[in-house]
Structure formats: C-alpha cells, structure tokens
Amino acid sequence: MGPVTLAFLLAALAWALVAGAHLRQRHPVWFWHLTGYPVTALRVVRTWRKVAILTDLTASPRPARGLLGDLVVKGEALRPVAPRISFPKATRTGLSVLVRLHPGQTPAPFIQAADALAHAWKVHAVRVTSPERGLVHLVATAGDPLQKPGLATVKPTLLSALLGICEGGGAWVMNLRKVPHWLIVGATQSGKSTLLARLIVQFAPQPVALVGIDCKGGMELGLFSLRLSALATSRREAVAVLGALVARMHQRMELCRTHDARSIWELPAKLRPVPIVVIVDELAELYLSDGTRESKTEAEKCSTSLLRIVQLGAALGLHVIVAGQRVGSELGPGVTALRAQLAGRICHRVNDPGTAEMTLGDLNKDAVAVAQSITAEEKGVAVCTGTGGGWERARSHLTTVEEAHKTAATYGHLTPELLDLRKALYDLVVRRDAGQ
Ligand SMILES: Nc1ncnc2c1ncn2[C@@H]1O[C@H](COP(=O)(O)OP(=O)(O)OP(=O)(O)O)[C@@H](O)[C@H]1O
Numbered sequence: 001m002g003p004v005t006l007a008f009l010l011a012a013l014a015w016a017l018v019a020g021a022h023l024r025q026r027h028p029v030w031f032w033h034l035t036g037y038p039v040t041a042l043r044v045v046r047t048w049r050k051v052a053i054l055t056d057l058t059a060s061p062r063p064a065r066g067l068l069g070d071l072v073v074k075g076e077a078l079r080p081v082a083p084r085i086s087f088p089k090a091t092r093t094g095l096s097v098l099v100r101l102h103p104g105q106t107p108a109p110f111i112q113a114a115d116a117l118a119h120a121w122k123v124h125a126v127r128v129t130s131p132e133r134g135l136v137h138l139v140a141t142a143g144d145p146l147q148k149p150g151l152a153t154v155k156p157t158l159l160s161a162l163l164g165i166c167e168g169g170g171a172w173v174m175n176l177r178k179v180p181h182w183l184i185v186g187a188t189q190s191g192k193s194t195l196l197a198r199l200i201v202q203f204a205p206q207p208v209a210l211v212g213i214d215c216k217g218g219m220e221l222g223l224f225s226l227r228l229s230a231l232a233t234s235r236r237e238a239v240a241v242l243g244a245l246v247a248r249m250h251q252r253m254e255l256c257r258t259h260d261a262r263s264i265w266e267l268p269a270k271l272r273p274v275p276i277v278v279i280v281d282e283l284a285e286l287y288l289s290d291g292t293r294e295s296k297t298e299a300e301k302c303s304t305s306l307l308r309i310v311q312l313g314a315a316l317g318l319h320v321i322v323a324g325q326r327v328g329s330e331l332g333p334g335v336t337a338l339r340a341q342l343a344g345r346i347c348h349r350v351n352d353p354g355t356a357e358m359t360l361g362d363l364n365k366d367a368v369a370v371a372q373s374i375t376a377e378e379k380g381v382a383v384c385t386g387t388g389g390g391w392e393r394a395r396s397h398l399t400t401v402e403e404a405h406k407t408a409a410t411y412g413h414l415t416p417e418l419l420d421l422r423k424a425l426y427d428l429v430v431r432r433d434a435g436q
Pocket residue numbers: 186187188189190191192193194195379380381395396397398
C-alpha cells in the first residue's frame with residue numbers, strides 16, 4: 001500500500017469518525033438505525049437459540065423420559081426447540097421481537113429471563129409484554145434514554161399534564177379524565193415534590209382550580225400560592241379545607257341530580273363547575289398522630305374526608321393527587337382504603353421493597369423489581385402506570401424554583417375563586433385569634 005493510499009484511508013477514517021460523532025449527537029435515531037441496530041439485530045438472531053436454552057425458554061418435542069429395556073430413563077430432552085421469533089424490528093430507541101409461544105408456554109419465564117436477554121444482546125433493558133394469547137413481545141432499549149431526557153411534545157388537553165419522558169421515548173402524560181386520582185411514592189430526595197411542581201406548571205394555564213395541602217409548612221406548594229385557590233399548611237387547615245371540599249362535592253351532586261346528569265361533564269357548559277385538583281404533599285403528615293385526643297380527631301377527619309372525595313369525586317370534577325414516602329397501614333386504618341382508590345401509581349426510588357410492593361404490587365410483579373432498582377443518582381426517575389402498556393419507566397422534567405415563581409405570576413389571574421375554602425381557612429384564623 002502506497003503512502004498516498006494510506007493517507008487517503010486515514011483521512012476517510014477520520015472523516016467517518018467525525019461524521020459519526022456528529023450524527024450520534026444531532027440525529028441519535030438515525031445513528032442507531034445505521035450502526036447499533038444492524039449489529040444488535042444480528043446478535044439477537046445469532047444468539048436466540050442458545051439464550052433460549054440457557055434461560056429455559058425452550059420446549060422439547062419429546063418427553064424428557066423414555067424406556068430403556070425395562071428401565072424408565074429420565075433426563076434432559078435431546079433437542080430442546082426454541083420458540084420462533086420474528087426478525088428484530090428497529091424502534092426509535094432499540095428493537096422489538098415477536099415470539100410465538102409453544103403450546104403450553106406462558107409469558108412468565110420470559111419476564112424472568114428479561115435480564116439475561118438484556119445481557120446477551122448487550123442492551124440497556126428488555127421489556128416483556130403479551131399483546132395477545134400465544135405471543136410475547138420483547139422490546140429492547142439500547143441505551144438509557146432517561147439519562148439525558150429531552151422533552152416530548154403532546155397536544156395539551158384539559159386535565160392532562162405532560163410530566164416528562166418515558167423510557168420508550170414517548171411522552172409521559174398524566175390524564176385525570178382517564179385516571180382521576182393518583183398516588184406518588186418515593187423516598188426522601190427521590191423527586192416527588194419536583195413532580196408535583198411539574199404538575200402545577202402544566203395545570204396552571206388550564207381552567208382548573210388547584211388546591212394545595214402541604215403540611216410541611218407550605219415549603220413546596222407555597223411557591224405556587226398565587227395560582228392556588230387555597231393552600232393548607234397545617235393539619236388543622238387541611239381538616240378545614242377538606243371539609244369544605246366535601247360540602248362542595250355534595251352541592252355538585254345535587255346540581256347533577258337536578259339536571260339528570262351522571263357527571264359534571266354531562267351538564268350544559270354554562271352550568272358546569274370548574275374541575276378541582278387537590279394536591280397533597282406528604283400524606284403521612286395528615287395521618288400520624290402524637291397520641292393526643294385532638295390530633296387523633298384531626299387525623300380521623302382528614303382520613304374520612306379524603307376517602308369520601310376519592311370515592312365520589314371523579315364524576316363531580318374533584319381529583320386527588322397524593323404524594324408520600326410510605327403508604328402502609330402503619331399510618332392509620334384509612335390509608336389502605338385510600339390507596340385502593342388511587343388507581344394511578346407513580347413509584348420513585350424507595351428505601352424498602354415493601355413500599356414498592358404496596359405501590360405497584362397489585363399491578364405487576366416485574367414493575368416492583370424495576371422500581372427497586374432505581375438508584376439514588378436517578379432523581380426524578382419513576383415507574384408509572386397508566387401509560388397504555390401497563391407500566392413504564394419514566395423521568396419527570398425538572399422544574400426549577402424560578403420556573404415555579406414565573407408560572408404562579410403568569411397564571412395567577414386565572415385562579416378560580418373558591419370562596420368557601422377561603423372562608424374555612426379564614427374562620428380558623430378568627431378562632432385562633434379568639435383563643436379557641
Ligand atoms: N426530574 C428530575 N431531574 C433532575 N433532578 C431532579 C428531578 N427531580 C428531582 N430532582 C432533584 O432531586 C432533588 C430532590 O427532589 P425533590 O425535592 O422533588 O424530592 P422529594 O422526593 O420531594 O424529597 P422530600 O421527600 O425530601 O421532600 C432536587 O434537588 C431536584 O433538583
């Protein structure tokens with residue numbers, strides 16, 4: 001090889017490296033389609049049989065026992081057959097494979113083998129779902145898209161909030177018209193309050209009343225006080241606000257009954273009351289009692305009112321979003337009933353397996369395992385339900401204090417007046433000043 005050819009080859013290599021780096025940064029999806037996908041697809045096809053055998057995903061056409069003269073011989077089948085797979089199809093962030101199950105096979109061993117598949121295919125994660133009987137869908141994500149999340153775009157609709165991005169690259173949306181009440185769980189510093197802030201930023205421009213209950217002295221939700229129709233910063237205030245909301249709920253019931261409507265959405269637009277979203281930061285502050293009669297009574301009142309709102313409120317335009325570090329029965333007898341009514345679940349990093357189990361366990365076992373694997377560095381990362389595919393890993397958009405102030409100032413004039421709630425809070429002040 002002459003020096004000119006060598007120089008040309010080196011220049012071409014250097015150009016390819018620079019172009020590759022540019023493509024990877026500017027057009028990661030193209031980069032994946034041109035480079036990562038072909039290699040990974042070939043790896044999937046080449047390793048499938050071996051991986052299937054090692055992870056017990058095969059079936060044997062012959063029984064694993066036979067007769068040798070008068071002896072029954074038990075042992076491994078000679079030729080285990082791996083289930084058939086489709087050719088891997090490229091997705092924006094990885095690839096997907098459809099597996100046709102052998103008769104007698106179920107998706108369960110595939111869910112257990114997901115980690116082994118991710119290692120064999122050298123991808124970040126493999127998700128297993130079963131879109132129809134006899135089929136298993138394996139979705140592999142090449143890298144972790146939540147490391148440097150961008151922000152997806154969606155058309156804004158009433159009572160829906162774009163929270164961040166899902167692992168599959170789609171938008172993470174909370175839609176209260178579809179799932180009316182939500183539970184957000186996570187250890188301290190896992191990202192709960194940031195998620196609540198994001199929710200308020202998203203609901204602030206909408207014709208929606210926002211009511212805050214932040215018994216940590218209003219430190220988190222107080223940032224948005226200009227856009228909140230009421231803010232309770234202690235449990236005493238929470239009792240008053242929740243009581244007023246229950247009374248308001250009964251008025252709405254009567255209004256619907258008078259107009260033969262089964263929900264506020266069936267009422268004529270000019271009669272329809274404004275939807276109310278109640279946001280509770282740190283549930284435990286409402287339930288825990290120091291043993292005194294007064295604190296027990298307050299906790300019971302909070303528990304009863306919250307439960308009534310989540311049981312009856314959805315059709316009446318009352319929605320509840322509750323955040324807390326734990327949601328176990330140790331907080332009080334009402335918590336388990338409340339949790340059962342909060343159909344939407346979001347689980348950030350947790351300190352103990354029990355909390356992840358309580359938050360997601362009734363939905364999907366492998367969602368629990370994924371929630372437990374969220375590390376302390378992955379702030380804002382959570383496993384969420386209600387995304388269409390059962391559950392998904394997602395990361396919220398980081399809302400800064402400046403953004404919170406700006407939102408409250410910009411949309412403060414849209415705050416609906418809920419005079420009964422304000423009056424309930426005012427009466428408390430009057431009673432306190434009167435020494436009652
Ligand atoms: N989506 C995110 N992306 C990047 N950083 C985040 C994200 N969400 C939260 N954080 C960071 O994590 C830290 C803790 O977040 P946050 O206060 O929301 O946690 P928390 O669960 O409410 O904690 P606590 O229970 O102690 O109030 C914040 O400093 C914030 O900057």
